[in-house]
Amino acid sequence: MGVDLRDIEKRWQEMWRENPLPSPVKTDDEEKARELAEEAASEPVDSLSESPTSEPEATNASSESLPISPDNAAAANGDSGFGDGLSSQDGAESATPVEPDAADEKSPGEPTSTTESSEVTAEESAAASEEKPPRRRRRRGPRTFFSLDMFPYPSLDGFSVSQLRGVATNDVVARYQQSRGKRVLRPIGWDAFQASVEEEARQKEISPRQVVDQGVELMREQLRRFGALVHWDHEVDTSDPEDYRWSQWLFLQLREKGLVHQDDAGWKVAITDYAEPLHSGLKNLKWPPRTKALQRNWIGRREGTKLVLKASSELYDGWEELEVFARKIEALPEASFVVLCPEHPLLEKIVDPIQENDVRDLQERAAQLDERERIANRAESDGVATGAYALNPATLEPIPIWVSSYVMPDIRFGAILGMPEENEAHKDFANRHGIPLTGAGGNSGRRRRRPPRRRQGGESSDQKKGLQGSLESRGLTEPHIDYKLHDWVFDRQRFWGVPIPMIECDECGTVPVAESDLPVKLPDVDRLEKVDAGENPLASFEEWRAVDCPSCGKGALRSVDTMPDWIGSCWGHLRCLDPRFSEAIASREHLQRWTPANLCVGGIEHAELHLMYVRFVSHFLADLGVTPRQEPYRRLFNQGRIRSQETANDNEAEASRRGPRVIASEYLDHYGADALRLHLLFMGPPQDHVEWSDEGLKGCARFLQRTHEAISQRIGKGKFVSRNVLVAKHRLIRRVTRAIRTYRLNKAVSAFMEFIKLLRGDEFSMDEVDKQTLRTFTILLAPFAPHMAHELWEQLGEAGPLTSESWPEHSDELLQPTEVELAVFVNDSLVDRMTVELEATKNQVIDQALELNKVQERTGGKSADRVIHVPDRLLKLVYSQGNESAEETPPEEPFFDPNS
Ligand SMILES: [Zn+2]
Structure with a gap:
């Protein structure tokens, strides 16, 4: 029955638990001194702009800790960014060759019209590339890569598979970036003031604090067991008073700048004052076009x-x-x-x-x-x-x-x-x-x-x-x-939230709490009592409410409203840089170097309001001079939801809200992390909604066992490398790399599966698969199935750590085909495939197709009324008689991966 995957995983998890990842943010003094000197020598930074010239400040890091390999040097020269111009949409990718310099490589400061139009043609290209490095970067050593998950909310159920899908996606990208020599930061935050926490506490008749503490403990353990790359020194809990004091501080700052007002309905924040920058800032972001469209629509300029x-x-x-x-x-x-x-x-x-x-x-x-x-x-x-x-x-x-x-x-x-x-x-x-x-x-x-x-x-x-x-x-x-945008309703009548730091005094009116008196902590409770709808739970804590007026000293009352659920995650990504810093949200130095986050991964359900508020807070903090960048995340990726099969037919509106979750823990226990990771990535393009299936998960577990067997059997057997093996290897490198860059991670998994099938079949003898090929496979597999990859790496007798291996590069020359296979359609049916010379003209290709038996059967060899020829892909002969409708766009089927 093959090797026990869980035994393998347990061993590596123990190892990783004992050797936690060191923080990439901390730098030693020598390094700091050098950076300061360099900074002093460089031009002053326009603190509010995101122009490329200010970029290098955010990207310096030690050149000792991660030497520049030839690969990295190439990247530093700007010749290969993350997803450099590769369109990720199947149709666009295959029907039109995409130039490496396609518009999505534009740096944020450049004119935007091309960026805008590229959104339409290459839909998710926005999710796929990295900013062009400025010239000075090479001298400065590895670039930073701040890779953020939208903060999950703690729950005693642990993670859902949808949430882990986002984590897995982000993990692959982070590990890939690490292999490319980047200094990767992967923090974790808990969005602990979510209304769901309070609901869970009421249901289970415990305190919300218990839900958070126990939920976080469980979910931390799940992340460890999932093999997620997490820097545990950079963990944030938004319900920690030392953390939420900064939400209260933020409120006071907003108030001071005249952006807070109170009416009969409650507290409101004038996000409308930022409508114009929130609208115009969108054009510089490499976000999925769908998300940007939602934002634009919400702003409604x-x-x-x-x-x-x-x-x-x-x-x-x-x-x-x-x-x-x-x-x-x-x-x-x-x-x-x-x-x-x-x-x-x-x-x-x-x-x-x-x-x-x-x-x-x-x-x-x-x-x-x-x-x-x-x-x-x-x-x-x-x-x-x-x-x-x-x-x-x-x-x-x-x-x-x-x-x-x-x-x-x-x-x-x-x-x-x-x-x-x-x-x-x-x-x-x-x-x-x-x-x-x-x-x-x-x-x-x-x-x-x-x-x-x-x-x-x-x-x-x-x-x-x-x-x-x-x-x-x-x-x-x-x-x-x-602008359609309207002000942010800033108060909630819930117990579990950040208390609004205001005091009602009969003499003085509404008075702010002094900054030195922050945080205003929530009262402690053992369990939440039932509260009638419409009643404000905090109002019943009379002792907590009573306070001396900061202005006249007489008895006064605290505000019993709490802030919006997700206020903590509007700026929490900044806090992650330096969670124990006591003087500000984070130190200037870290903000300067690490913001904006290079990538944020989270569910599409946050695309409108939550992201709007995150962006608003980020713009506001930039105006205050707290952060050097206006926008929070340079790149955003929204993973689709995974619905349980029973609820997949529910109406879209219901399912797209939080809906019933598929809980991950059981699957993690039964099948292990790597199988679950592969399954989550293999279910479909990560941005699509999919249905959960146990069957696919079993298939991925079987695949991992076959992988273990196929590699183990060949270790020490290879004597040389044949051209066929070399081509297969380079094809695998190209497919996996492209899949990561375009977020089509499902394609990487199928590439692995096909490669293992080759290794297990008769095609390659034991002699012709050399160790280098097995090494390369293992390095490519590592971001997807880290436990299995580490196990194989050890079996290969490799001494160095797998994580410091550089990402392999494919050779274009080796993969240069001289002929190509075309799918041949007659009207809408795929009737045959044929191999043609790459140089063949359209007419030659048509003649060759008309010779095919299956085409002759259908057409009698008659010439077509219209022909669609997509070089390298397909030939479509369109005959207008009959009942078919001559469609302009070829059907989905033939758009296979060009490398397969
Ligand atoms: Zn007073």
Whole structure:
């Protein structure tokens, strides 16, 4: 039955436990002195910019500890970055050859138009490459690589397989970077104030502290047993008072800069003040385009016009002014209605008495919803007529004013000008509520078909000028940039969170806690009592609440609100650099060297809000001068969720939230770490959602046993290396390296499987597989299955540590093919494959294909109506008769890996 994988893993885990990884952040004094001298000699750093010239400051490290190998030197010269320009999308990768200098290699400071367009064509390329090293780097020794996992939340269930999928992905990249001579930092943080912790504590009737302590202990052990590369000196627990004091400090700083305000609904942080930098900063980030699109959409930057309308109602005496935002002023004649937010001050004045009750009901309902619920309700947005109307300034026709909870008070003046002709959502709203289209597009409710827009282009622009001019002269418009983004609701009414460091005094009002009195610690509890909904749990801790007012000294009360769940992980990655530093979040020196993080891996569910807040905090800390970089993570990778088979059919919205988790511990126990790692990586491209399957996991365990057998049998047997073996080896290097660079880690696993199949088959004799080939295989396997790789390395009799081996490079020359296999399609069916000379012309290839028996059977040798030829990949003969539809894009099937 083969070797016992768990025995192997246990032995190596013991070894690693006894020899924990030394911190890569600490430097000895000599090194420090040298760096300081170099820094002094170099140009001053613009502390807020991310320009390439400031980059070297973040990248120096000891040249003694990791010598520059020829490979590393090449990398330092800029000839090969991480994922240098390799597109990761299958289609793009195979249909169009991608130049090594493709646009995603742009350094952050360069113009962005190409970066932007490359996002569209090479979808995940953003996730795949490393910044271009500046010229001075070589002199400075190995570069740093700060590789971050989004902080997992502690749970007594331990990790889910989805979370470990992210860890495994990050681990492969980190180990690969290490092999390439980078000084890698891989910290770990626990997002311990998550609401789920409080829920778990209530369910189990213990304290949240116990959930965190026991959960973290379990999950630490799981990471060790998973073979994850973790620097345990860089561990952060966001519920540790010495850690969350910095969240409170951050709150006081935000308040001092005028970014915090309190209204009836609670504390809010004016993230809206940062809308523009948050929008423009996106273009410099190598993040997945999907995530960037979500962020852009959330910010919702729009250029347009601010418009002042006159509003009134039947029984109202006089006119009120109402500000709205219009994107296209020339479409103004079509404006058919206005929708106000329930909080709009105008409502108190102009609502028609008949509608008053309805409006008040809606206002009360809206007050029960939080902002996310209100926005999520968009599709079935409620709506009530106010009976009031506004005058369309273009037509002077009255248009009705409505209220809906979907409209938020701090977005676009809390009002929407309904343009059903321009906007689908507006049209839906009008249809749903039977609002007649009174503008140019409609006549007493009946739609008139308008001529196509393009034909009236000239008229439209004249119209715009005329309209704009007349409105401007009446003082009714001004240019305006608007953002959908709204302020950050900063308080939660939960026990388990960071207390907001404010004090309510009868005499002095709301007073901040002095910085020297931080942290404001949570009260200790043995277990959480049941709390009624709507009640603030901290309010019942009267002793904790009572405090002397810092201003007048009289008795006062602490704020009982706590901060958002994930506040700690908004800046926690900085804290990881130096978790025990007591003077600031982290020392200037470490921030300078290690930020921004090179890579952050986490679930796609964080793509909108969480990442927006992380970026906001990062920009704010940069403005304060705390950190030298505005953006937190240079590169981001979002792994897809793993759903259990039972829930895979649930609706997407449910499944994409936290949903039921597949717990990892049982699988880790039964199959071991390496099998689980390979399975998680092999399930599909790591960014895709997949279904969990036990079968695949068993297959990976079997593969590891075969690997052990195949390598062990050949150790000491090889006498030389044949050309075939050499080609197979270099092909493996190329496939695995490319797979890592493009985050298609599943392809690396299949490359390993195919290689082991070759070793086990009859193709290679015992003599012709030399030790070097086995060594190379083991080095490549190490990031994926570290335990097995270390075991094989030892069996190979290697003395040096596997982790300090450099990453192998393939030889292009050796892999230069002279001929290539093409898949031949007739319409949409794959009918045959054929081998053609690389130099063959399109016509030669077509002639050769028409000779094939299987093609003749289908076509009678007739020439095709249209031919799609993707050199190196496929030939598609399209015949237009019959029932097939001549598709432009070839089907998915033929896009196999070019190296296979
Ligand atoms: Zn006072």
